[in-house]
Amino acid sequence: MRVAIVGATGAVGHELMKVLEQSRLNFSELQLYASPRSAGITLTFKGQQLTVQATPDGPIPADVILASAGGSISQALAPKWVEGGAVVIDNSSAFRYDPEVPLVVPEVNGEAALGHKGIIANPNCTTAIAVVAVAPIHRTYGVKRMIVSTYQATSGAGQKGMDELLEQTRVQLDGGVAGSKEFAHPIPFNVIPHIDVFQDNGYTKEEMKVAWETRKILGDESLQVSCTAVRIPTLRTHSEAITLDLERPATPDQIRDLLAGAPGVEIRDNPQEKLYPMPLTASGKYDVEVGRIRQSLVFDGGIDLFVAGDQLLKGAALNAVQIAEYLQEHGALN
Amino acid sequence: MRVAIVGATGAVGHELMKVLEQSRLNFSELQLYASPRSAGITLTFKGQQLTVQATPDGPIPADVILASAGGSISQALAPKWVEGGAVVIDNSSAFRYDPEVPLVVPEVNGEAALGHKGIIANPNCTTAIAVVAVAPIHRTYGVKRMIVSTYQATSGAGQKGMDELLEQTRVQLDGGVAGSKEFAHPIPFNVIPHIDVFQDNGYTKEEMKVAWETRKILGDESLQVSCTAVRIPTLRTHSEAITLDLERPATPDQIRDLLAGAPGVEIRDNPQEKLYPMPLTASGKYDVEVGRIRQSLVFDGGIDLFVAGDQLLKGAALNAVQIAEYLQEHGALN
Known part of the structure; x- marks a missing residue:
């Protein structure tokens, strides 16, 4: 399974990588994306150097995309990522109030995540x-x-x-x-x-x-x-x-x-x-x-x-990774 | 009319002096008291140097005493100050819940101050x-x-x-x-x-x-x-x-x-x-x-x-001086 982080160089992106390092999520590949000005930066994940790529204007070749690059980027690109076959766990407020999009805290309503149509929203931190x-x-x-x-x-x-x-x-x-x-x-x-x-x-x-x-x-x-x-x-x-x-x-x-x-x-x-x-x-x-x-x-x-x-953890990165773990444990990820 | 500050070297004492400098309270003399270790310090009031005295263990020769030296000092000494003829406006919590002692915010219940029996309590800042x-x-x-x-x-x-x-x-x-x-x-x-x-x-x-x-x-x-x-x-x-x-x-x-x-x-x-x-x-x-x-x-x-x-102002020093002003304006001070 391939995981991608969009917004990898931000504060939440940093925490996403730390949480993923300790996560029980079973995945084979991690891709890092950020704005073009951060492209080329290398970040360390489990001792390996990963290069940050510029977020493309279309699909991303991943099974799960953890998006934390702001509402306007999610609004514009998440539907394309879903079309490309990915499940998007979005940390912005772009889709939270869409009745078609589950808003999930796994300890509370994890089962709602299983009914997603491509996008799952991570709630506001508070x-x-x-x-x-x-x-x-x-x-x-x-x-x-x-x-x-x-x-x-x-x-x-x-x-x-x-x-x-x-x-x-x-x-x-x-x-x-x-x-x-x-x-x-x-x-x-x-x-x-x-x-x-x-x-x-x-x-x-x-x-x-x-x-x-x-x-x-x-x-x-x-x-x-x-x-x-x-x-x-x-x-x-x-x-x-x-x-x-x-x-x-x-x-x-x-x-x-x-x-x-x-x-x-x-x-x-x-x-x-x-x-x-x-x-x-x-x-x-x-x-x-x-x-x-x-x-x-x-x-x-x-x-x-x-x-x-x-x-940055339960209010953002941790909750997003826990949603992915919940999906995988319930056989709902590739 | 003589005013005394007990606890003159503390944060509230400092504000009491600043508020008194701008106050419409009509008084002829300001006495400053604090702990023995602060005795001898000089503080400036309206351009004059005033010497801080050690708080005595008995009456203070003042008409109004603004006390801000903590609950235990007020508890022990305020009754003696009252016996000596002073009106005590106390910033500690020592007397606030005594049904005989008015608890006063002049804008709200100034008239309660007029019924005092020597001590008026200043409320908690919050x-x-x-x-x-x-x-x-x-x-x-x-x-x-x-x-x-x-x-x-x-x-x-x-x-x-x-x-x-x-x-x-x-x-x-x-x-x-x-x-x-x-x-x-x-x-x-x-x-x-x-x-x-x-x-x-x-x-x-x-x-x-x-x-x-x-x-x-x-x-x-x-x-x-x-x-x-x-x-x-x-x-x-x-x-x-x-x-x-x-x-x-x-x-x-x-x-x-x-x-x-x-x-x-x-x-x-x-x-x-x-x-x-x-x-x-x-x-x-x-x-x-x-x-x-x-x-x-x-x-x-x-x-x-x-x-x-x-x-330090409405929550303490200002409110205390406003109580004294209220008393004076209602003819309730010497």
Whole structure:
């Protein structure tokens, strides 16, 4: 089986290669594609040097294409890749809301991937991290309302986002005035409640993605979701404060027991030992850290919790590779 | 009238002096007190050098004492200061929940200050910033439920907190491993969902303060409040994402109109122009920035908003001086 990465030189592409090196996915060949300006670069995979090629304007000779080169490239080229016979696992938002395209987090709705028509969408990073923790709760207790406030890392804007945070922090520490290019405002020591573009209803597209995609992945259009998406000066891992109103009351102990057995979750919830989810400990980790589990003070029998997940991994590269693994294990790949 | 600051050399003490310099409070003398190890330091006030004295173990010869030296010092000494004839405006949490002690944000419940028995409590910074925006909404539309997620600056832990952020960020940028002393974990490029001590119910004291104090200031024990308090790597200004469930439905335009005339509020809510509350713009400002005003997606007729307020100012020093001004303007000071 041949695997291709489109967008191999970006932050997610870098993580895709690292995850594939440790993956149980059985494949014989890895092809790397990126923009023409990155063509010719060599990258190391399992000790071998692979040369990055310019993404062609037509089919790619691969069985699975992991696409992470932005929405406009996916929009234009994914249909051609499918025509060429590949299954496309797309990390952009281009196809996520297409009713013909499954939106998949394997721990939650892996079976949806099996019904694909060529393209499978990888969810928004904030959504992927939240649903790993929320899906088991929804199945057992029925989530009616979900209120999310995010603490999102600069790597959500790719390697350039992280570079800007580091460079501009140094500028400010050296007595200068930090500037901005990747973000709407300087990010060092600041908080920016603005990720992606604003919609007519006053929410950003990032905030609405959490509502739209959580409903689609959980298969429950009645679920009410509200999000405030905020960029903060961290490098990687998105954290989220989540409040849940439940159909059937739950206690924190019940939720801890439930999530202790949930795939993709690491319970990190011992406040007396100063154990709770944090970017410092969640970065580089496959599992999403879940903690601060406590009874809601505004919803009877509701639950508050805090999650931290590496959005380059579970929020992007890891989830994409896990989709491919799921397909292969279910005999749905060549 | 004689004013004294206890805790003059701390971060809030520094802001108290700056705010007093610009205050309309009419006073003839300013005395500065701090720990014995800071005694003898001279600080400049309105161009004059004032010498810091060691806080005595008994009465202080002042009419108004602005105390910001921590809970244990206030607990031990404030009763003696009151016996000596002073009105104490206390920035610690020592007396906030005492039913005999008014907890005051002048824009919201200034009249409560007039009923004091010697001590007036200044609220927790997070609460003070939130209620400036929420109180007018509560009065007009009736807040039933309030869900708050905070983005709190290191200055909540005083000057040492800010110094640790700057120093340890430099350590990390230089390739070292950041450490921690003021915070439970390293704070550079991290998020710590732990401020103050944990309570039996799994909430931190900081989180419960927001619930307890909001109810006391608004005079409504039926108000349901839940908070997630999170320390992030910023220097000053706390930001807060707030979701409100209302008795009477409100539209975002109605809330903008209402808050446009509210004292202590600066509406900063023009997403298309990239205008919303941020530490970068709110730091050093007396007013609390309020923006991202939008219809709740989980409560019919409810409202989501985002606030940013300088917690050394409205969250501490400014509010304390405003209480003294209020007392003087109502003939309640010598």
